[in-house]
Amino acid sequence: MAQNYMLIYAMIICLFPYLVVTTKTAIACVTNKDCLKFFTPLDNVKCVGNVCEFFL
Secondary structure (H helix, E strand, C coil): CHHHHHHHHHHHHHHHHHHCCEEEEEEECCCHHHHHCCCCCCCEEEEECCEEEEEC
């Protein structure tokens, strides 16, 4: 039974990055500070490839 729990925990840890939703916006940016002008600081916003992306 303990092995089943360990397998489930290992699967959650390994698959967690794929469960995070990433959404691109149409807002152009140069730095992460440019994205914060349009979103609240509580959002997970990064400037990736000159486009703001936020993670849910």
